Amino acid sequence: MKISEVLNCSFSAWYPRFKDYTIKSQIIPLPQEFIDYLLADQVVLPEGTLAMSASDSDTEDNRNTENVIDWATEDLLTPVAEPPNFPEFETLLKNTIKRLGGQVFPKLNWSAPKDATWISFDRTLKCTCTSDVYLLLKSSDFISHDLTQPFKHCCDDENLKNETNVKYxxxxxxxxxxxxxxxxxxxxKDNILIGISQRHNDMYYRFIPENRKEIVSDIQAFFYHIVKDNFPDKNYCFDVYRRCQGKLLLLDFNPFGQVTDGLLYTWEELEGDELFQAEDLQQHVPELRCVESPSGVQSNPYGAYAFPKDFIDISSGDDPSKLVQLLQSKVREQNGECSSDDETTEYEGT
Ligand SMILES: Nc1ncnc2c1ncn2[C@@H]1O[C@H](COP(=O)(O)OP(=O)(O)OP(=O)(O)O)[C@@H](O)[C@H]1O
Ligand SMILES: [Mg+2]
Structure with missing residues (x-):
């Protein structure tokens, strides 16, 4: 895999050519100070977001009710560092979110913050305001990878990797x-569609094996008519969404190599000669790999990024009693009380 191949898969490189076949999107250049903010260690949301949480919780009910935990206490809301401030960028973002219908999916040149969904209220990447976007981007290792080592797996010279300038x-x-x-x-591979895999390989979808032939034929046609002659490389991966028979939507391009998840294929298979023999070219029908039965599912690839269920219940408000227990234990801790079984019993599932 070469640097040029990675660059050809970056969003702004392919989007203009395939605009008519993909989801409506807006590319916003990242100012350097925003990149610095994303790479800094602390999570401090830009000005405005904290103030909003404070006033939201400062309702009549809360102020007048005794023994109600006040979220707007200084301890909880005082930021540990100065919040960043990007007024122009922020305005651009707000207007874009509005223009795209009020709900957007964020990503950088190559990656979406898929490993950070645990931090959002509905555990998806849906963003309706700028702070949703900031929080997801700041919480993601995939985003840091895009920013710090986009060419890590490239075979080019190390100097070239360091010197290649990326417009984020x-x-x-x-x-x-x-x-x-x-x-x-x-x-x-070599401009030939050598394989297709279901995109989410941690699930069994009966629909796929049942419609295998039609799916393959639609994807093959989409590849030959739309993708093949419009993409500048010979080796690459692309993701598609088959809405219904004959209606396909392009979702993304990825480099052909280890940096991309081969899903139900191994990279040895994809890079080797077994999946495709050149003499088959005329009759070649790519294989579609899918989970063939409910027992064939693989583990969730982002499982390692998941947080304990208690944390999720607390942050989402699904189980308010856990939040109350957590705060009570914090108060006890501050008062110097300590219970030996705090850790194991306090937040146990219901
Ligand atoms: N506009 C959108 N709205 C809602 N969900 C989306 C949208 N675009 C993509 N997704 C979902 O998010 C997933 C990841 O998106 P995408 O492929 O762009 O991320 P990525 O970081 O490039 O992933 P990968 O590293 O696997 O290539 C998609 O498989 C799809 O399920
Ligand atoms: Mg991708």
Missing amino acids: ELVLRKWQELNPAYEFRCFV
Whole structure:
């Protein structure tokens, strides 16, 4: 995999060519101070967001009720560092979110913050305001990877990797309710579609094996008519969404190599000769790999990024009693009380 191949998969490189076949999106160049903010250690939301939380919780009810825990206490809301301030960028973001219908999906040049969904209220990447975007981007290792080592797996000279300048961009895409069973990743080697895999391989979707032939034929046609001659490289992967028979939507391009998840293929298979023999070219029908039965599911690839259920219940408000227990234990802790079984019994599932 080469630096040029990675650059050709960055969003602004492919979007203008494939605009008519993908989700409406807006590319916003990232100011350096915003990149610095994303790379800084602390999570401090830009000005405005904390003030809003404070006034939201400062309702009549809260102020007049004794023994109610006050979220607007200084301890909880005083930031540990100066909040950043990007007025122009912020305005651009707000206007773009509005223009795209009020709900957007964020990503940088290559990656979305898929590993950070645990931090959002509905555990998706749906953003309706700028602070949603900031929080997801700041909480994601995939975003840091885009910013710090986009060419890590490239075979080019180390100097070239360090010297190659990347113009960083924030991509906001109109939010779409996508059915994961309709998403596929396609692998192209030497300009030949050598394999297709269901995109979410931690699930069994009966629909896929039942419609295998039609799915393959639609994807093959999409590849030959739309993608093949419009993409500048010979080796790459692309993701598609098959809304219904004959209606496909392009979702993304990814480099052909280890940096991209091969899903139900191994990279040895994809890079080797077994999936495709050149003499088959005329009759070649790519294989579609999918989970064939409920027992064939693989583990969730982002499982390692998941947080304990108690944390999720607390942050989402799904179980208010856990939040109360947590705060009570904090108060006890501050008062010097200590219970030996705090850790194991306080937040146990219901
Ligand atoms: N506009 C959108 N609205 C809602 N969900 C979306 C949207 N675009 C993408 N998704 C969902 O998010 C997933 C990840 O998106 P995308 O492929 O752009 O991220 P990525 O970081 O490039 O992933 P990968 O590293 O696997 O290539 C998609 O598989 C799809 O399910
Ligand atoms: Mg991608």
